[in-house]
Amino acid sequence: MDDFSPGQRWVSDAEPELGLGLITALDARTLSLDFPACGESRTYARRDPPLSRVLFAVGDQALSAEGWALQVESVEFLDGLACYLGSREDGSEAVLPETQLDHRIRLNRPADRLFGGRYDRNGWFELRYQTHRLRHRLMRSPLRGLTGGRTSLIPHQLYIAREVSRRYAPRVLLADEVGLGKTIEAGMILHQQLLTGRASRVLILLPESLQHQWLVEMLRRFNLRFSLFDEERCQAIDADGETANPFHAEQLILTRIDFLSQSPERLEQAQAAGWDLLVVDEAHHLRWSPEGASAEYRCVEQLAARTLGLLLLTATPEQLGKASHFAHLRLLDPDRFHDLDGFLAEESAYAPIAHCLHSLLENRPLSPADRTLLAGTLGEGDNQALLARVLEPPAEAGSAEAPQLQARRELMDHLMDRHGTGRVLFRNSRRAIRGFPQRRLSLYPLDNPAALLDEAANPASANPRLDTRIDWLIEQLRWLYPHRVLLITAQADTTERLAESLRRRIGLQAALFHEGMSLLERDRAAAFFADPEGGCRLLICSEIGSEGRNFQFAHHLILFDLPLNPGLLEQRIGRLDRIGQRKDIQIHLPYPQASPQHWLARFYHEGLNAFEQSSPASQLVFDELREDLLLALDVGEGLDELIERARQRHAQLSEELRRGRDPLLEYNSCRPHLAEGLLQQAKAEQQPIQLVNYLEHLFDGFDIDSTPLSAQSFLLRPGQRTPEGLFPGLTEDGLACTSDRACALANEQLAYLSWEHPLLESAMEAICGSGxxxxxxxxxxxxxxxxxxxxxxxxxxxxxxxxxxxxxxxxxxxxxxxxxxxxxxxxxxxxxxxxxxxxxxxxxxxxxxxxxxxxxxxxxxxxxxxxxxxxxxxxxxxxxxxxxxxxxxxxxxxxxxxxxxxxxxxxxxxxxxxxxxxxxxxxxxxxxxxxxxxxxxxxxxx
Incomplete structure (x- = not known):
């Protein structure tokens, strides 16, 4: 390699699109280049960097950074730098140091190679052209980054991910009901932002119990390798001394929210590190009121204020009250949601606007009251023009489709953006999403020993000697064999007592999952339960097992006790009742007769229908009747009347919710005609035959051996001429792959080679960015x-x-x-x-x-x-x-x-x-x- 000097001009063989580089620094081992044309910098090893020296010869034309051209007549060198002498277009003599060359210069190297007798195989030339054409198609796709993960193509998820990811620095609340795939939606958005370069640094904040699940999901589904940060990791980075801020050590970081909220030093470092996207899961745990906020909320608020993009994930955005819901919106858009009283007043005035929106949505004529309301609500000039178009009588029957429907949709968009929660909230309900299985409840009344008559609504433990639920459980597991069963109970010590009793009495080895276990132990237990071949049949979870974990491969759920909160009950059922569940959910509920658990089960089932149907009204009714319910559970009287009140109130609130927020919110969260269009486009863009053909050409071009494993899978092994390190994941041991989505979803041990897999992305970049x-x-x-x-x-x-x-x-x-x-x-x-x-x-x-x-x-x-x-x-x-x-x-x-x-x-x-x-x-x-x-x-x- 040539001698290097500061000020010399070089181009990157791997990234020619960067333009002309300028050496800015060098030492014994490395050299640094700035690429002013694109504002990028790169550091290379000094030995054999992928760079080519830019030197012009006599007779060449060189372009200056000021825009004038020089016909080179001679070249002089001083301290390793070239200086070109010649004449400009007007005939005047000029001198052009190489430091002042145009940054956008590109070299015509293909012709130079061919003139010099250097050429490649025809298959390589054709692979290069094929790759350019494919990259052009892929980069232009509005779905780029959204369809390449190991996920099913589900319309509402595609819609949300597309709507959010197309925005500059998206700041949204993902609040789909339990089981609709918020984590997948967030992963799709992250993957798209990272793949397209709109983001490069991401910080994810989570409860401790979800850290490893997110690590695995991001890697398994989207090939995103996050680093888990805690105090030990930060101290290790500090000790290395490579960076003053440990959060600069990695681009994709995942950590506990309480780790930052309890450490002012680490929080300050995290803020100073700079992020393109901040993701917060289980955001309903963040507490705020006009009088004060929790440490976790303040932590997120400080990070959100210094981060362009923000994703908040929660399944219960309003169940903790309007103030809590406003607190989430306030994090997302403090300009739009700046005053709680104003927000509450706007919410109370929402019903008439919702009526107008419903008329617009269903293409019904607007009443005089609707017209007056819209004219007053949408005072901006663009809206007045749209409203006038909506009110125009069609020239003939059926002619209103094109301009009037478009005007109606634009009016709805503007209403949502400027006067409702706008574009910051996405919440799909099960009622609006097809494909969910039925929930089927089986009740098992049991004898009630005297020792259980005073049992609390949330039992602290189960006594194996007295509790008849143990005998019932043993018999039930025999009936359910060989199905896998998830059992959830309130307390950690109950899980251990149950496991010990089952082991001792019938020799059943159950997996445990509770807060007393380490994260690694919990992950191993979940993996043991998920293993279809060598795994266990029964997983016993404490309440923490009902948040965030997904077990839709099972369809039998045993509720060993009931939580005193319908939201927690829904979280429990939601572990199985999720997108991707293929069978009806069988819910098994044993209860001692004439006990608080019996009465609570009746209240949930007869008053709220909480077992067999998911409804946001259930939590609202529970909050209203909580004190009366606690009294009824305590004395065992007045339950029938309370259940009837709950049933009526539940029906009333459900209807109010349907008439109030739902039309706008559901329209904003998933517009069916657009979502279906995205689904069809996603299917069309997969082009499996073209993908297989391209893979064959790619493997042939880089000497990669492909051995079929089945009709849909194959094993890749590098050959002697395969460049080392070019294909992520490809080792000497080989890489088992499939290019079929259904096969990848059914076989997690296979890598899913989609158009967006790192192996293809890396290969395409190497082909297009080199000679x-x-x-x-x-x-x-x-x-x-x-x-x-x-x-x-x-x-x-x-x-x-x-x-x-x-x-x-x-x-x-x-x-x-x-x-x-x-x-x-x-x-x-x-x-x-x-x-x-x-x-x-x-x-x-x-x-x-x-x-x-x-x-x-x-x-x-x-x-x-x-x-x-x-x-x-x-x-x-x-x-x-x-x-x-x-x-x-x-x-x-x-x-x-x-x-x-x-x-x-x-x-x-x-x-x-x-x-x-x-x-x-x-x-x-x-x-x-x-x-x-x-x-x-x-x-x-x-």
Whole structure:
């Protein structure tokens, strides 16, 4: 490798899109480069870095950073730096130091390689072009990052993930009911943000009991490797001395919320570390009131204030009261939700607006009262125009579909954004989502020994000598054999007594899961229960087992006792009753007759229907009747009357909820026609046949051996020519894979090779970012041309350089453009297609290749110039399309914020200015997009 000096210009072989690099620092082992064209920096090992020196020769044209061009007449070197002397376009003499070269310069290396007699296999050239075309399609997809995980394609999850991930710095509350897949939705959003470069640093805050579950889920489903941080890990990083802030050591970090809330030093370090996204699970544990807040809430508030993106996950956003719900919204958008009293007043006035929304949603005529309300509520000019369009009488029957329906939808969007909880809350209910199994309750009244007559509503333990539930449990497990069974009870010591009694009496080895166990022990117990072959039949959980853990592979649930809270009961049932459950949930409830557990079971079942149906009204009714219920459980009287009151109140509140928040909230959380469209698009974009074909070409190009394991799976092993470290997860032992989603979901031991798997992403980046296959040659039989006719096949890339956070590739991804020219400059690309070349091409030996290159070299440069000029005629249209898309996307967000500012003066002007500046920078990058030659193949007809 050449000697290095600060100020020299180099390009990255692996990332040519970075533009021209400038050496800024070097020591004995490393060197650092800045890439001003895109605002990036890189550090490389000094020995054999993937870099190429940029030097111009006499006769070349060099472009300065100021925009003028120099015809190089001589080159001088001083302290390792090149200085170019020559003349400018106006004929004046000039000097151009290499430090002042244009940062966006790209080198025409494919032609240099081919002119120099260096070329690759034709299969590599074709794989390179195929990869560029695939990457262009994948990067343009609105679903990029959302469909490549090991997840089922479920409409409401796709809808939420798409709606959230398309936003700049999303800040939302994911509040789907238990079992609808909030963790998966969050994972899809994270994966999309990381894959597209909109985020690179993520911090996840969790209760201790969920840490390892999230680690496993993020890795198993989305190939995201989070690092678990605690005090011990931070101290180890501090001791290494590599960084002053331990949170700078990793990009993806997961930790306990109480670890930060109880350590001011670590919280300060976490804040200073800077994050693109903050994720908080079980957010209903955060406590806030106008008078004060919990340490956990203050911790999240401080981090959220310094983080652009925020995801809060909770299944119970309103069950802890309006103030608690407001506290969550306040974390997400302190401008929109800045005053509790104002929020409560707005909530109380919601019913008439909901009625209007329902009419808009169902395309019903608006009543005079609805019109008056909308005119007063939506005072902004854009809404008045939309309202006028909605009120226009259709020209003829059935003609209202297009403009009026669009206007109705836009009005609903504006209402949600500016006057309701807007775009910050997503809450799907089971009632609106299809595909859930039935819940079936089986009650088992048991004899009530005298020792149990005074049992509390939440029993502290079970006495194996007296409690008839033990005998019932033993018999029931025999009846349920060989099904796996989840048993949940309130207290940890109950789990151990039950396990010991079962082991001693029938020799059953049950797995335990309770708060007295370490996280590793709990994870092992859950894995033991989940193992379909060598696992156990029974998992006994304490109450913590009903939060966050998913066991939908089982469908039998034993409630050994009942919690004094219908929300906790729903959490218990929700461990089995989830998206992905394929069988009806069998709920088994034993209870001693004439006991508080008996009476509580009646209240839940007869008053709230809480066992067989999930309803947000249950918690509200329970809160209202709590004191009366406690009295009834204590004295055993008045229960029938209380159950009837609960039943009536439950029906009333359910109807109020249906008429009140549900229409707007469900519309905002999953618009069925859009969700179904996303599902169909996701299925279409999988293109399994194309994926399999590409994998075959990829494996062949990199000497990877693929051995079938079954009809849908295969084993990959690296060959002798496979580059080391290029394919994540591929080791000498091999990697068992499948490219079929259903097979991956059914076999977790197989890697799921989707279009977004790191192995494919890494391979595609390596191919497109290096010289792999960028020059080649071949002969072509029976192509319709005179034998001996040479042709050049040029693959150009239209590409924009910009700072990564601008995400210009959303609008203009690297675009491959193919041209095939004969010696007269005629375009033959439509006649001689890539498929035809693949079918008719023949290899040329080295001596023939040398003679062909020597003969054709005088023709190549003029043809390349002609090809580039022809391409320049195509690029304005592509650039204009990208410009329009950027203006539409970012302009809509600017308009939304301006309109929102009119109804909420606390919206920051700086946020509006941020989007205006971003739009300006994106448009500038698109306008400066350049075409460069990416690959070149010389062909000769035979």
């Amino acid at each position: 792999f296959g960028n020059s080649s040659l071949c002969s072509l039989e029976k192509c319709g041309l005179k034998p001996g006719t040479p042709m050049i096949e040029c693959i150009f890339l239209l590409q924009a350089s910009a700072e990564r956070h601008l995400q210009v590739s959303r609008y203009l991804p690297p675009t491959p453009l193919r041209l095939l020219l004969d010696p007269q400059g005629r375009s033959l690309g439509r006649q001689i297609t890539p498929e035809l070349i693949r079918e008719k091409r023949k290899s040329i030996n080295r001596e023939q290749a040398r003679q062909l290159i020597k003969t054709c070299t005088p023709l190549l440069q003029p043809l390349l110039d002609s090809a580039e000029q022809a391409l320049l005629q195509q690029t304005p249209k592509l650039i204009e399309q990208a410009r329009q898309q950027a203006e539409q996307t970012l302009g809509a967000e600017i308009d939304r914020l301006i309109a929102l500012q009119q109804s909420n003066p606390n919206v920051r002007q700086t946020e509006i200015d941020h989007f205006r500046q971003e739009l300006e920078q994106v448009l500038k990058a698109i306008e400066n997009a350049e075409v460069h030659l990416d690959a070149l193949r010389l062909l000769v007809a035979v």
